[in-house]
Amino acid sequence: MNPGSMSSRTEVDQAHIRALVTSGKRKQLLFAIAGLTCTMIALLTLLAAFLQLLIDGLPRLSWDFLTNFPSRHATQAGILSAWVGSAMVMVVTMLAAVPVGVGAAVYLEEYAPRNWLTDLIEINVTNLAGVPSIVYGLLALGLFVYQFGFGESVLSAGLTLALLILPIIIVSTREALRTIPGNIREGAYAMGATRWQMVSNHLLPYSTGGILTGVILGMAEAIGQTAPIICIGALTFIAFLPDSPFGGSPPFINFSWLFSEFTVLPIQMYNWVSRPDKAFQLNAAAAGVILLAMTLLMNGLAIYIRYTVRKKIKW
Amino acid sequence: MVTETSSPVFPGGATEPVVPPVAKAQVHDLNFFYGELRALKGISIPIYKHLVTALIGPSGCGKSTFLRCFNRMHDLYPNTRYDGRIVLMPDNVNILHREVDPIEVRMRIGMVFQKPNPFPKSIFENVAYGLRVRGIRNRAVLTDKVEEALRGAALWDEVKDRLAELAFNLSGGQQQRLCIARALATDPEILLFDEPTSALDPIATASIEELIADLRSKVTILIVTHNMQQAARVSDYTAYMYLGELIEFDRTQTIFVKPKKKQTEDYITGRFG
Numbered sequence: 001m002n003p004g005s006m007s008s009r010t011e012v013d014q015a016h017i018r019a020l021v022t023s024g025k026r027k028q029l030l031f032a033i034a035g036l037t038c039t040m041i042a043l044l045t046l047l048a049a050f051l052q053l054l055i056d057g058l059p060r061l062s063w064d065f066l067t068n069f070p071s072r073h074a075t076q077a078g079i080l081s082a083w084v085g086s087a088m089v090m091v092v093t094m095l096a097a098v099p100v101g102v103g104a105a106v107y108l109e110e111y112a113p114r115n116w117l118t119d120l121i122e123i124n125v126t127n128l129a130g131v132p133s134i135v136y137g138l139l140a141l142g143l144f145v146y147q148f149g150f151g152e153s154v155l156s157a158g159l160t161l162a163l164l165i166l167p168i169i170i171v172s173t174r175e176a177l178r179t180i181p182g183n184i185r186e187g188a189y190a191m192g193a194t195r196w197q198m199v200s201n202h203l204l205p206y207s208t209g210g211i212l213t214g215v216i217l218g219m220a221e222a223i224g225q226t227a228p229i230i231c232i233g234a235l236t237f238i239a240f241l242p243d244s245p246f247g248g249s250p251p252f253i254n255f256s257w258l259f260s261e262f263t264v265l266p267i268q269m270y271n272w273v274s275r276p277d278k279a280f281q282l283n284a285a286a287a288g289v290i291l292l293a294m295t296l297l298m299n300g301l302a303i304y305i306r307y308t309v310r311k312k313i314k315w
Numbered sequence: 316m317v318t319e320t321s322s323p324v325f326p327g328g329a330t331e332p333v334v335p336p337v338a339k340a341q342v343h344d345l346n347f348f349y350g351e352l353r354a355l356k357g358i359s360i361p362i363y364k365h366l367v368t369a370l371i372g373p374s375g376c377g378k379s380t381f382l383r384c385f386n387r388m389h390d391l392y393p394n395t396r397y398d399g400r401i402v403l404m405p406d407n408v409n410i411l412h413r414e415v416d417p418i419e420v421r422m423r424i425g426m427v428f429q430k431p432n433p434f435p436k437s438i439f440e441n442v443a444y445g446l447r448v449r450g451i452r453n454r455a456v457l458t459d460k461v462e463e464a465l466r467g468a469a470l471w472d473e474v475k476d477r478l479a480e481l482a483f484n485l486s487g488g489q490q491q492r493l494c495i496a497r498a499l500a501t502d503p504e505i506l507l508f509d510e511p512t513s514a515l516d517p518i519a520t521a522s523i524e525e526l527i528a529d530l531r532s533k534v535t536i537l538i539v540t541h542n543m544q545q546a547a548r549v550s551d552y553t554a555y556m557y558l559g560e561l562i563e564f565d566r567t568q569t570i571f572v573k574p575k576k577k578q579t580e581d582y583i584t585g586r587f588g
C-alpha cells in the first residue's frame with residue numbers, strides 16, 4: 001500500500017467512508033436477524049411436530065409392537081406386516097430404479113447426441129420430479145396392476161415407487177458424472193480407452209458417492225409415499241407375511257413374495273390415525289417414530305457417504 | 316532440408332555424430348476445422364524419429380490443435396473435421412483416415428497434458444491403466460512394466476514404497492511424472508506433450524525437461540511450449556506457427572540462431588507476442 005495516498009486523503013473522506021461502513025454493517029445485522037427468525041420459525045415448527053410424535057409414540061414402542069400383526073385391540077396391535085411390506089417394496093424399488101436410473105443418466109450424459117430429441121427428454125426427466133405422486137399411482141394402476149397383470153402386489157408397488165424416484169436418481173447421477181473433470185476423461189481416452197471402458201473404469205467408480213447419495217435420498221422419499229400405494233390397492237389390514245424370499249429347499253430363493261398382497265408403514269399409520277379410538281392414534285405415532293427413524297437413518301447414511309467420498313476424491 | 320557440415324551442437328551441449336534423421340511421421344497439407352473455423356492451414360512437416368520436435372508460437376495459433384490431431388483427440392468432440400494426412404511410419408498409415416479407428420491411433424501415440432491429470436486411483440493403477448486397457452491381466456507382467464515405466468519417468472525411487480497410495484497425494488511435479496510414466500508404460504511410438512510444465516514450479520520443470528531429453532532415445536517426442544528457453548533446451552527441431560499456419564520449420568539451432576523468416580526472428584527475440 002502506498003502511504004502517500006493514505007495521508008493525502010482528507011478528514012471528510014474518511015468520515016464519509018466510516019459512515020458508509022457503519023450503515024452497511026447495520027443493514028447486515030438487520031438481515032441476519034430477519035434470516036435467523038425465518039430459520040427459527042421453520043425449525044421450531046418442525047421440532048414441535050417431531051417432539052409431539054415422540055411423546056405420543058415412544059411409550060408404545062416395544063419389541064412386541066415390531067413383531068405383532070395389526071389387531072382390533074390397540075394395545076396388542078403391531079406393525080410386523082407393515083415394516084416387512086415396506087422393506088420388500090423398497091428392495092424391489094431399489095433393484096428396479098438403480099440400474100434403470102443410472103443407465104439412463106450415463107446414456108444421456110455420455111452417449112446421447114446433443115439434439116432436440118435429447119433436449120426434450122432432458123426437460124421431461126427434470127419435470128418428472130415435480131409430477132404429483134398420485135399421478136404415478138394412477139399410471140401404475142393401469143400399467144402394472146391391470147395391463148401387466150402384476151395385481152395389487154409388492155411388485156406393482158415397488159415398480160411404482162421406482163418410477164417415482166427415477167428422476168431423483170437420474171438427476172443426481174448426471175450431476176455426479178458432470179463433476180468429473182474433462183481432463184480426466186481426456187486422460188483416459190488418450191490411453192486408448194473405449195467409451196465403455198471410460199464409463200466402467202472411470203465414470204461409474206468416481207461418481208459412486210454421488211450416485212449412492214441420490215439412491216438413498218430417493219429411497220427415503222419412496223418409503224414415506226402413501227398416495228400411489230393406496231392407488232394401486234395396498235391393503236390396510238394384513239395379518240400375514242408374504243412368503244419368505246429365501247426358501248429351505250433348492251434353489252433356496254423364490255419369487256412368490258413379489259406377487260403377494262401387502263401393506264406398508266405409512267398406510268398402516270393412515271389406517272390407525274383415521275380411527276376414533278385414541279389408543280390407535282398412539283399406535284400411529286409409534287409407527288411414525290419408526291418411519292421417521294428409518295428416513296433419518298437413510299439421510300444420515302447419504303450425508304456420511306457424500307462426506308467420506310468427498311474427502312477421498314478432490315478434483 | 317537438413318545438410319550438416321560440422322558436427323552440430325545438440326541441446327544440452329553434447330556433441331553427437333551426425334545421423335541423417337529418419338521420419339517417424341509425415342504431416343501432409345493438414346487443415347483442421349472447428350465448425351467453420353479453420354484452425355490449421357495447410358501444415359506439412361516431418362516428425363523425426365527419436366528426436367524432439369517443439370511447437371512454438373503465440374497463444375491461439377493452433378499448437379494444441381495441431382498436437383491433438385496426432386492422437387485424434389478432436390474425434391471426441393462434435394463438429395470437428397480433419398483434412399489432409401498424417402502418415403505414420405513404418406507402416407505408412409494415414410492416421411487421420413476415416414477408417415482408421417482413433418482408439419488404435421491412441422494405442423500407438425501417447426499424450427501428456429498441460430495440467431497433471433492422474434486418475435483418482437492408486438499410483439500403481441495409474442501406471443498400469445494403459446496395460447489393462449490393452450488386455451494385460453498377468454500380475455507379474457504388470458508389476459514389471461509399472462516399475463520400468465516409473466523408472467523411465469524418474470519417479471521410481473520416490474514412490475516405490477507407496478505404490479498403493481492415491482495418486483492425488485503426490486506433488487504437482489510428481490503427478491506430471493506419473494502421467495509421463497502412465498504414457499510410457501505402453502511403449503508409445505510418439506509421445507505428445509502439451510505445455511507439460513506450465514503448471515509446475517521451476518525445479519519440477521527442470522526435472523521434466525531433463526526427463527524429456529532422456530526419453531528421446533526411446534520415443535519420438537512432439538512438445539508444445541510457450542517457453543522459448545525450454546524449446547531451445549529440449550528440442551532438436553522447432554516449428555514456429557502463427558495463426559494456424561506453419562511459418563518456419565528447421566533445426567532448433569537454426570531457428571534460434573539464424574531463422575530464415577523475419578517473423579520467426581521477431582517472435583524468438585521477443586519483439587512480438
Ligand SMILES: Nc1ncnc2c1ncn2[C@@H]1O[C@H](COP(=O)(O)OP(=O)(O)OP(=O)(O)O)[C@@H](O)[C@H]1O
Pocket residue numbers: 349352354372373374375376377378379380381541
Ligand atoms: N474447441 C474449440 N472450438 C472452437 N475453436 C477452438 C476450440 N479450441 C481452440 N479453438 C480455436 O482454435 C485456435 C487454435 O487454438 P489452440 O488451442 O490450438 O491454440 P494454442 O496455440 O494451443 O494456444 P495456447 O498457446 O493458448 O494454448 C484458436 O483460435 C482457438 O480459439
Ligand SMILES: [Mg+2]
Pocket residue numbers: 378379380509539
Ligand atoms: Mg494450447
